[in-house]
Amino acid sequence: MLTYNQMVVDQWDDEGRVDHLFHALADATRRDILRRSVQGDLSVSRLAEAYPMSFAAVQKHVAVLERAGLVTKQRRGREQLVHTDPDAVRRAREALDHLESTWRARVDQMDLVLAGDAIAEEHTRAGHEKGQEE
């Protein structure tokens, strides 16, 4: 997991986003905004109607998502439309897959180490038996 973290951190640190990304995804409202903005046809005002909070509060959530690179805002007439960035979400999903594969790789290697032990023991035992015969 460390390795995975290190690599992910390295990767994201280049863009200065790792903290922002974690922070952005830590909130249920923001995750919901992310879901609703997949089509990219909702303005901040429309989004704000969906939550029992002020327009300013929703605007703040959108700003956090924007800073994390998870959404972009596009101006259309007088409105700002919020659009979830598929690349950012995909990258996050890949990171989770990576965490799992890190552990799977470790487990595979544990197996090799244990298999190596078993073979070595077999040799030692065979060696002993041979020694005893002589």
Next chain:
Amino acid sequence: MSITSLDKDYDNLALRIVLDFAHPLDAVWQLWADPRKLERWWGPPTYPATVEEHDLTPGGTVTYFMTGPEGDTHRGYLNVTEVIEGKSIEMIDGFAHDDGTPNAELPTTTMSVHLYDHDGGTRVEMQSTFDSREQMDQLVAMGMVEGIQEAAGQMDGILAT
């Protein structure tokens, strides 16, 4: 050996893995207890680990570095909090600076390992739990996992088009 289960516990911010080995418990225990064995599985094949200090006792430390394909090194440490010989280990898993001192800027995880005899072999239950780091970590790491899961379904459609 098989991975019996691997799941992400969102309530406890944990990745939990259950493994079943056909090997005796003593042999499986040595995967952690023997530094030469630990280093053979800890790092990925392209980033093999070298264990330096290895004090697997409560309050002890395991330090290691991983060497990348370019000869680049990445240091890490395990702070051992609890050990019951042949049964369980609890430790904190973190990054270190090049000089070996813990890097507080990067997240740590708490790892627990439990071994027991099972079905003629050994069962290992491992859990990695994100630790809090300032305001961020616990909720944040959890949010990342949960957010991805929730978003993934939505994004699949988008990515396919």
